[in-house]
Amino acid sequence: MLSVAEALSAVVREIEPFSPATIPLSDALGLLLAEEVVSDVDSPPFDKSLMDGYAVRADDIADGRALLKVIEEVTAGRVPTKSIGRGETTRVMTGAPLPQGSDAVVRLEDTQLDTLSDTVRIDTDPASSARNVMRRGASLKRGDHVFAPGRLLRPQELGALAERGRNAVGVRVRPRVAVLATGDELVPIDETPKPGQIRNSNETMLVAQLRVAGAEPVPLGIARDERTHLSERIRAGLECDMLLLSGGVSAGKLDLVPSELEAAGVRQVFHMVNLKPGKPVWFGVWDAAPDNPAGRQDRRCYVFGLPGNPVSSMVCCELFARTAIRRLIGYQNPEPQQVRAKLSVAHTTRGNRPTYHPARLTWEESEAIVTPVNWQGSADLRATVDANSMIVFRGVDRSYAAGDVVDTVLWDR
Ligand code: AMP
Ligand code: MG
Numbered sequence: 440m441l442s443v444a445e446a447l448s449a450v451v452r453e454i455e456p457f458s459p460a461t462i463p464l465s466d467a468l469g470l471l472l473a474e475e476v477v478s479d480v481d482s483p484p485f486d487k488s489l490m491d492g493y494a495v496r497a498d499d500i501a502d503g504r505a506l507l508k509v510i511e512e513v514t515a516g517r518v519p520t521k522s523i524g525r526g527e528t529t530r531v532m533t534g535a536p537l538p539q540g541s542d543a544v545v546r547l548e549d550t551q552l553d554t555l556s557d558t559v560r561i562d563t564d565p566a567s568s569a570r571n572v573m574r575r576g577a578s579l580k581r582g583d584h585v586f587a588p589g590r591l592l593r594p595q596e597l598g599a600l601a602e603r604g605r606n607a608v609g610v611r612v613r614p615r616v617a618v619l620a621t622g623d624e625l626v627p628i629d630e631t632p633k634p635g636q637i638r639n640s641n642e643t644m645l646v647a648q649l650r651v652a653g654a655e656p657v658p659l660g661i662a663r664d665e666r667t668h669l670s671e672r673i674r675a676g677l678e679c680d681m682l683l684l685s686g687g688v689s690a691g692k693l694d695l696v697p698s699e700l701e702a703a704g705v706r707q708v709f710h711m712v713n714l715k716p717g718k719p720v721w722f723g724v725w726d727a728a729p730d731n732p733a734g735r736q737d738r739r740c741y742v743f744g745l746p747g748n749p750v751s752s753m754v755c756c757e758l759f760a761r762t763a764i765r766r767l768i769g770y771q772n773p774e775p776q777q778v779r780a781k782l783s784v785a786h787t788t789r790g791n792r793p794t795y796h797p798a799r800l801t802w803e804e805s806e807a808i809v810t811p812v813n814w815q816g817s818a819d820l821r822a823t824v825d826a827n828s829m830i831v832f833r834g835v836d837r838s839y840a841a842g843d844v845v846d847t848v849l850w851d852r
Contacts, residue, residue: 686747
């Protein structure tokens with residue numbers, strides 16, 4: 440049986456990152472830049488005021504006090520039309536371009552306007568007035584390198600690109616990922632389960648996990664544990680870049696997923712990984728035209744069969760499907776990120792496999808501290824609500840002491 444590390448390597452090895460494509464900036468949140476971005480403007484584009492106040496000649500206020508003639512008022516979005524001469528000033532708003540001739544801004548609080556004579560009395564610290572101006576190009580000059588390929592597009596990167604007028608960017612596009620829940624016991628979440636039935640909560644959870652991971656989920660509803668229906672739904676899922684199935688991958692009588700995937704032409708890469716929860720996880724690759732290189736459309740679908748128990752599904756999606764998505768969208772290190780953290784309490788693992796145990800990671804005096812949450816196993820999804828990470832207990836039937844250092848996989852990253 441593969442270890443988690445071996446299974447993750449297999450996912451990375453099998454998956455080829457998408458080719459770059461240009462998409463609207465507004466759709467790019469959470470994707471990685473696939474181009475070099477160079478500034479085509481100075482930022483800011485002009486000397487600008489950082490305060491509401493009066494633009495002045497610094498040498499007019501050298502000792503902090505002056506009486507100046509107000510020659511103009513520049514409101515937001517307007518430009519000054521008059522140049523400032525000795526003894527003159529212009530009222531400016533935050534963000535406004537400085538009038539010619541001025542090189543400092545006295546904040547409003549340090550001024551007193553006399554509207555009858557259109558003069559303003561100034562009593563200020565000259566040094567701070569010089570700091571109230573941001574020079575053209577102070578943040579970035581035309582031709583400066585802004586972002587390198589591989590940069591994660593967060594809200595601030597999108598803002599910085601918008602500032603440069605980039606309404607489209609080169610990225611590796613969001614994978615479309617089909618989600619198919621299997622099981623005769625499942626009903627849609629808006630139905631009341633009859634005896635023996637449960638709600639299809641995995642679909643909601645997996646769809647949300649996929650969104651967080653940067654994918655575009657395509658929910659396909661419920662497939663019955665019956666070959667014809669399952670295979671029809673699998674074929675629909677293969678239209679996407681990835682297909683996640685939940686349930687039906689263990690060794691039970693109605694666990695039809697592996698054989699139906701094989702029948703649909705999906706090549707198995709692995710089945711069963713040495714971890715708890717999630718051991719029966721299945722991974723394979725489907726090629727649109729494997730035997731016909733000449734006519735080959737460059738279309739593949741990567742398929743994961745996740746065990747149906749909610750925490751197994753969640754953990755395997757987080758470990759394997761998320762790595763696949765990160766690989767497709769161009770991460771250099773797509774594997775789950777781990778931090779070393781100190782156990783806050785003693786803990787004993789039971790069973791014969793490395794365990795991914797839901798946990799709460801906090802920072803105390805710049806040290807990572809982790810506490811396993813009270814968790815009843817793979818069906819206990821409620822416990823994960825108290826968690827923001829999972830501890831990797833590699834030891835089998837082993838006692839850990841408080842203060843032991845353990846690897847912890849972050850969920851919110
Ligand atoms: P399976 O992996 O198909 O053997 O499913 C194992 C258990 O996981 C089932 O008995 C259900 O209790 C639960 N389960 C399976 N599919 C779902 C689902 N879509 N949503 C919530 N629980 C599920
Ligand atoms: Mg089942």
